Every structure is written in C-alpha cells, then in structure tokens.
Amino acid sequence: MLGTAPPGVAMAKAKAPLRLGPAVEVVVIVTGALLTAAAIFSLFLLAIGHSPVRFFELVYIGGFGSSFSFQNTLRRAAPLILTGLAFAIPARIGLTMIGAEGALVIGALAAAALAVPIVTQGWPVALTLTAMALAAVFAGGLWTGFAGWLRHSRGVNETISTLLLAYIATAVLFFFVEGPLRDPGSANRPSTMPIGRDYMIGTLPGTNVHWGLVAGILCCIVLWLVMSRTTFGFAVRLSGGNPRAALAQGLPVGKLVVLCAAIAGGLAGLAGFFEVAAVHGQANAALVAGYGFTGILVAFLARQNPLAIIPVAILFGALAASGGLIQRRMGLPDASVLVLQGTIFVTLLAAETLYGRFKIFRPRGDER
Amino acid sequence: MDLTDSALFTVLVAMLGGAIRVSTPFLFVAVGECLTEKSGRINLGLEGNLVLGAMVAYATSFHTGEPWLGVLAAGVSGIFLGLIHGTLCSLPRVNDIAVGIAMMAFGTGLAFYFGRPYIQPPAPLLPSIPLGNWTGIPSLQRALEINPLFFVGIAVALLMSWFFRSTRWGLIVRTTGDSAPAAKAMGVNVDLVRILATASGGFLAGVGGSFLSLYYPGSWNEGLSSGQGLMAVALVIFARWDPIRCIWAAFLFGAAGAIGPAFQAIGITQGFYFFNAAPYILTLFILASSARSRSSAREAPGELSIVK
Structure with a gap:
C-alpha cells in the first residue's frame, strides 16, 4: 500500500482537466484580437486593391528590418511608453484619462520656456536638464492633476475633461509659441528659442536612440x-x-484619485521634456504628434500592466516608423496606420467580452 | 459715429452670424447624443462620426454634384459607426466609454484615409437662405444668411422632445435608459433599443459633420473638426438630457466658438488662440458647475455610466 495512491485519487488525477492560468488567458485573447484585427485590415486592403502580405512585410522591414529601422522604432516607442503609462496608472484606480497629449504639450512647453533664460545664463548642462525635467513633470502633473481634482471634488467626468484640457493645452502652446516665447528667427515654423546643441540630451552610446527610452523603461x-x-x-x-x-476601509480615495491623475500628467510631461531636450530642441507645433492618443491604445493592449507596456509600445513604435516606407512603396496614405490602429482598438475592446468564458483558463477546481 | 460702424456692433453681428453657423453641428451631435444617452448608453465616438460624415458628405457632393445627397450619405456613414458602437457595447463586459474612444480613432482614421484625394478639389456646397435682406445692412445680411440645416436641426430637437414626452417609443427609450430591469420586465429588448438609439444618434452626428464640410467652414481637410463631437457630449450633460435645452446650449457653444473669428473681423488678433479655446474652457467650466448639481442628478438617465 505504501507509495501508491488510493485508486480514487489516481483516477481524479488522470481525469483532471488541463488548466492554464489567467496570464495565459490574457496573452491568448490579446493575440487573438490582434490577429483578428490584422485579418479585418487585410480584407480592407484587399477591397481597395492592395496586397496585405506586402503591407505587413513593409511594417516588418520598416520597423525591425535593419539596425537603423529598429533604432527608429525605439525612438518612436520612447514617448509611447510614457504616455501609455499615463493612461495605465489612473486606469488602475478606475479613471479613463485620455489627455496625455495635453500634459505632454504643457510639459514640453514648460521645459522649453524654462530653458530660455537658463541657457543664456550658462548654467551647467546637468543642472539645466534636471531643472527642465522637473518643470515638465510638475507642469504636466498639475495639468492632469487638475482633471483629477475636478473629478474628485466636482464630479466632472475625467474622460471629457482631460480631452478638453488637451485642446486647451494645444491653444496654450500656440499662443506662447507664436507670441511671448517666439524665437524671432523661426519664420515659417513658429518655435521657442532652441536650447542649443550643447544642452540637448545625447543618445545612447552607439545608437541614435535618446535616453527617453531608458527613462520610460525605468518608469515602467x-x-x-x-x-x-x-x-x-x-x-x-x-x-x-x-x-x-476602499472608503469603508478608511482609504483616502479622493486623494488617491488626484494623486494618480497627477502621476499620469507627470509621466506625460516627462515625455514632453524628452521631446524638447532630445528630439526637437525647442517647443513648436511638431509636439502635437498624437503620442498621447496612441498611448491610450498601447495601455489597452498591455491591459494596464506597466511591464507589458514596453513591448507593446515598441510594436506601435514600429508601426509608426514604417508609415513612411508604406507610403513610399505602396502609395498608401499614412492614415492607413490610423485605420489599422482603430481596427486593433475596436477588436481589442470587443475581445473584452471573452474573458472568463473559457473553462481552460480558470483555476483548477472552478467548475462553474 | 454711426451705429453700424462701431466695433461693438461689428463684433456682435459677427458673433450672431457665427453662433448660428457654428452651433448647427453642435445641435445635431448633441440631439443625437441626447437620444443615445436617454437609452442608457454614452457614445464618446461621435467625434469620429462627425469627421467621417464631413468627409463622406464632401466626397458624395463632389462626385454627384448634389450636396443634399452628401448630407444623406453622411448620415448613413454615421449609422454605420453607430451600429458598430451599439453592437459592441451590447456584448457583456464591454465598456461603452472605451469603445467610444476606439470609435473616435476608427472613424477619424477612415475619414483621413479615404479623404486624402478630396482635400484639393472644390465640391458644390449647400445653399443658404438669405433672411436679412429687409435690414439693408450688409454685415447683418451676411450674418442672417442661414443654412436650412439649422432649421432642420431645431425641428429635429423639437420633434425629439415630443417623441420622448408623448410617444410609446419615447417611453420605451426613457425606461431603457432609467432602468434596464424595468424595461426587461415590460418585455423590451434592451440591447436592441440601445443599438437603434446609438445608430440614430450616429445618423444625426453624421449629418452634423456634413454641415462642416458642405457649408461652414465649407471644405474638407483633416483639421476640420476640433473636438465639436466631444464637446457635444458635455453639452448634453449641461442641457440635462432635454432636446429643447440642447438648442439653447448649442447656441451658447456656437457663440463661444464665434468669439475668436468675430474679434478677428475687427482686427484684434492678439490672443487669437485663447479666444479659439473659449468653447473648451466654457465646457469645462459648465461641467464643473453643473455635473454634481441636484437637478442634474435628478434628470440623468439612471443607467448612464458617466453619471454613476
């Protein structure tokens, strides 16, 4: 008898159904949604007379095909990581904040505005960049924190208020860039004074990817x-x-709401700082590049998990990086990437309904 | 100095004309959103309907030479997006706000994709009715050149108010929005009512978009709509889910949107961007002052996720 299990137990073990964990469920469902979106988009391409194979081949070449294109991908992924986080963190407390674009713009403007007097006084580079980064994080944090405060104290829906604030942020940017902070030398494209090559953040050694990528990954x-x-x-x-x-437990839910919103704004502001200090060297209309809005999609695809945001942001960085190549080789407008993004977004949300439907992903013993 | 020469008069007339023009798309989107929200769903994606509607209307008018056909086509494109939104949200555990954001991205993406060839060529625009000939003042005459769609919008709002108040179908929509269990007990197919309400709301938002491209500003480009579809959602909250109040709210938003161009008309360009931001600031202010008011809580549809 020793060493052999009673026959009943052995029978149960043999019959125990295969169960995979909820983590596998997420991966399977998200991958399934991505493939469905790719299939729908392929049909769309076929319907307008283009080859889907060629399209995805070009996405691969333009995003990962060479060291140059992969660096391009990483460069575009850097702000997406931060704006993705800016959606994911407040989402954890139940807020749908879609205004990262606005906080990014305000952060960038604050950094550029602060740099103007500092740079002319010849502060040390490290100190200048730290001050600019802090200004950007602080300005972005206040901007979106305001929406969190409106939510908490006035019950204003944060989705609408953050989007309105994004439009207001763009107006603020244009006002300063074409008015008080305008560099007289920027004739065709109104901008603030360039911070100068010496004050720009360098790139990672041996690449042309800026430090924003490292900052983003660290934040994640x-x-x-x-x-x-x-x-x-x-x-x-x-x-x-x-x-x-949470309230019954004595947690300060209101304060947490405002704080999460402010963290989100700070992250987006940091993305704005890197756009100024590492990419453009000044604040101008080029800051309004849709990073905030793509970040929403990144966060949804990563299911608000900070670590998952990194690979997803790289995927969308690749999609953005290959836009130009697709335009040149296939004659498709760059809006085709928008259509693909929209399709992925819709499919992904529709797939939400599948969670918990498959017995195979439930923990053992859950026989509902 | 003559009255008609004064700067104040110029600004006021420009604002009146601007308010009538700018408010029309607001009115359509708001009344459409009102219907959707009354059924208990929120469609944040109407911005996508607006942009796609504008593109489809312009393209149809360009190819057929018939702007009114464009208006109809814009509405149909709105039904298409509304049906997708409504159907997806009927799936269990799918969040209507998130789907709205996705539909906004999808609709704008489609519009930008197919709209590329129509940025340059001029298409026949909607005619307007000159209602100001009796005044004899040119600036007032220009302000009172009103597009028929403005009156259609008001008529739709009045009709919808009557629909909610006095028809069986209106009662069904209201019940669905206030309490899904009660509607189910009445034997109503809650999901179907909501899908239809979202599709009809999408139709109206699409028509609102056609006004943008076929009358004012009167051309198709990618910067045509700047959040009007979204502001209309806030407007419905401000109007407390009443189509008649939507008319007044739309007019107020239109006037705020006309401040910038009106000041430009008398040569004040300083702070142009801030005047352009006026509607957004106004919306934010209105939301902050009205979102938690007692009357708003009383009149909000009970099933609405945005007020919970």
Whole structure:
C-alpha cells in the first residue's frame, strides 16, 4: 500500500482537466484580437486593391528590418511608453484619462520656456536638464492633476475633461509659441528659442536612440513595483476595484484619485521634456504628434500592466516608423496606420467580452 | 459715429452670424447624443462620426454634384459607426466609454484615409437662405444668411422632445435608459433599443459633420473638426438630457466658438488662440458647475455610466 495512491485519487488525477492560468488567458485573447484585427485590415486592403502580405512585410522591414529601422522604432516607442503609462496608472484606480497629449504639450512647453533664460545664463548642462525635467513633470502633473481634482471634488467626468484640457493645452502652446516665447528667427515654423546643441540630451552610446527610452523603461519597472508590491499600489487597486469598500476601509480615495491623475500628467510631461531636450530642441507645433492618443491604445493592449507596456509600445513604435516606407512603396496614405490602429482598438475592446468564458483558463477546481 | 460702424456692433453681428453657423453641428451631435444617452448608453465616438460624415458628405457632393445627397450619405456613414458602437457595447463586459474612444480613432482614421484625394478639389456646397435682406445692412445680411440645416436641426430637437414626452417609443427609450430591469420586465429588448438609439444618434452626428464640410467652414481637410463631437457630449450633460435645452446650449457653444473669428473681423488678433479655446474652457467650466448639481442628478438617465 505504501507509495501508491488510493485508486480514487489516481483516477481524479488522470481525469483532471488541463488548466492554464489567467496570464495565459490574457496573452491568448490579446493575440487573438490582434490577429483578428490584422485579418479585418487585410480584407480592407484587399477591397481597395492592395496586397496585405506586402503591407505587413513593409511594417516588418520598416520597423525591425535593419539596425537603423529598429533604432527608429525605439525612438518612436520612447514617448509611447510614457504616455501609455499615463493612461495605465489612473486606469488602475478606475479613471479613463485620455489627455496625455495635453500634459505632454504643457510639459514640453514648460521645459522649453524654462530653458530660455537658463541657457543664456550658462548654467551647467546637468543642472539645466534636471531643472527642465522637473518643470515638465510638475507642469504636466498639475495639468492632469487638475482633471483629477475636478473629478474628485466636482464630479466632472475625467474622460471629457482631460480631452478638453488637451485642446486647451494645444491653444496654450500656440499662443506662447507664436507670441511671448517666439524665437524671432523661426519664420515659417513658429518655435521657442532652441536650447542649443550643447544642452540637448545625447543618445545612447552607439545608437541614435535618446535616453527617453531608458527613462520610460525605468518608469515602467518602478511603477510596476509600486503598483504590485506596495501598500500604495494596493490602495490604488482596491479603490479602483471597489471605491465603497476602499472608503469603508478608511482609504483616502479622493486623494488617491488626484494623486494618480497627477502621476499620469507627470509621466506625460516627462515625455514632453524628452521631446524638447532630445528630439526637437525647442517647443513648436511638431509636439502635437498624437503620442498621447496612441498611448491610450498601447495601455489597452498591455491591459494596464506597466511591464507589458514596453513591448507593446515598441510594436506601435514600429508601426509608426514604417508609415513612411508604406507610403513610399505602396502609395498608401499614412492614415492607413490610423485605420489599422482603430481596427486593433475596436477588436481589442470587443475581445473584452471573452474573458472568463473559457473553462481552460480558470483555476483548477472552478467548475462553474 | 454711426451705429453700424462701431466695433461693438461689428463684433456682435459677427458673433450672431457665427453662433448660428457654428452651433448647427453642435445641435445635431448633441440631439443625437441626447437620444443615445436617454437609452442608457454614452457614445464618446461621435467625434469620429462627425469627421467621417464631413468627409463622406464632401466626397458624395463632389462626385454627384448634389450636396443634399452628401448630407444623406453622411448620415448613413454615421449609422454605420453607430451600429458598430451599439453592437459592441451590447456584448457583456464591454465598456461603452472605451469603445467610444476606439470609435473616435476608427472613424477619424477612415475619414483621413479615404479623404486624402478630396482635400484639393472644390465640391458644390449647400445653399443658404438669405433672411436679412429687409435690414439693408450688409454685415447683418451676411450674418442672417442661414443654412436650412439649422432649421432642420431645431425641428429635429423639437420633434425629439415630443417623441420622448408623448410617444410609446419615447417611453420605451426613457425606461431603457432609467432602468434596464424595468424595461426587461415590460418585455423590451434592451440591447436592441440601445443599438437603434446609438445608430440614430450616429445618423444625426453624421449629418452634423456634413454641415462642416458642405457649408461652414465649407471644405474638407483633416483639421476640420476640433473636438465639436466631444464637446457635444458635455453639452448634453449641461442641457440635462432635454432636446429643447440642447438648442439653447448649442447656441451658447456656437457663440463661444464665434468669439475668436468675430474679434478677428475687427482686427484684434492678439490672443487669437485663447479666444479659439473659449468653447473648451466654457465646457469645462459648465461641467464643473453643473455635473454634481441636484437637478442634474435628478434628470440623468439612471443607467448612464458617466453619471454613476
């Protein structure tokens, strides 16, 4: 008898159904949604007389095909990581904040505006860049934190208010760039004074990818730790899951809401800082490039998981990087990338309904 | 100095004319959103309907030479997007706000994609009715050249108010929006009512878009709509889900949107961008002051995710 299990147990083990965890469920469903979106988009391409194979081949070549194109991809992924986080963090507490574009613009403007007097006084580079980054994070944090405060104290829907603030941010940018902060030398394209080559953040050694990528990845790791391993993160997730229970536990839900919104704005502001200090060297209309809005999609695809945001942002960076190639080789307008993004977005949300439907992903013993 | 020469008069007349012109798309989108929200769903994607509607209307008018056909086609494109939104949101666990954001991206993407060839060529635009000939003042005459769609919009708002108040179907929509269980108990197919309400709302938003490209500003380009579709959602909250109040709210938003161009007309260009931002600031202010008011809580449809 020793060493052999009773026959009943052995039978149960043999019959125990195969079960995969919820993590596999996420990967399977998200991948399925992506493939469905690719299929729908392929039909769309076929309908207008283009080859889908060629399209995805070009996305691969333009995004990952060579060291040059991969660096281009990473360069575009850097702001997407930060704006993706800017959506994902407030989403954890139940906020749908879609105004990262506005906080990015305000952060960039603050950084560029601060740089103008500092650079002429000849501050050391490191100090200047730190001051600019802090100004950007602070300005972005205040901008979106305001929407969080409106939500908490006045009950204003944060989705609408953040989008309105994004439009206001663009107006503020144009006002300053074409008015008080305009560099008289920028004739055709009104801009602020360039911060100068010496003050620009360099690139990672041996590449032309700027440090914003490293900052973004660091933010992802830190925020993942904060969200999953700290009391603060637990309080945020609890408040997002069940605000009433959180209040009953004595958690300051209102403060957490404002704080999460401010963190989101700070992250987007940081993205704006890198756009100024590493890419454009000044603030102008080129800042309004849709990074904030693509970030929403990145966060949805990553299911608000800070670590998953990194690969997803690189994927969308590749899509953006290959836009030009697709335009040149296939004659498709760059809006085709927008259509693909929209299709992915819609499919992904429709796939939300599939979670929990398949028995195979439930934990063992859950036989509903 | 004569009255008609004064700067104030010029600004006021320009604002009146501007308010009538700018408010029309607001009116259509708001009344459409009102119908959708009354059924208990929120469609944040009407911005996409507006942009796609503008593109489709312009393209149809360009190819057929018949602007009114363009208006109809814009409405049909709005139904298309509305049906997708309505159907997706009927799936369990699918969030209507998130789908709205996605539809905004999808609709604008489609419009930019297919709209590329129509940026340059001129298409026949909608005619307007000159209602100001009796005044004898040219600037007032220009302000009172009103597009028929403006009156259609008002008529639709009045009709919808009557629809909600006095028809069986209106009651069904209101019940669905206030309490889905109650509607189910009445034997109503809640999802179907919401899908139809979203599709009809999408139709109206599409027609609103046709006004942008076929009358004012009167051309198709990618910067045509700047959040009007979204502001209309806020406008409905401000109008407390009443189609008649939507008319007044749309007019107020139109006037705010006309401030910038009106000041430009008398040569004040300083702070142009801030005047252009006036509608957004106004919306934010109105939301902050009205979102938690008691009357708003009383009149909001009970099933609406945005007020919960």
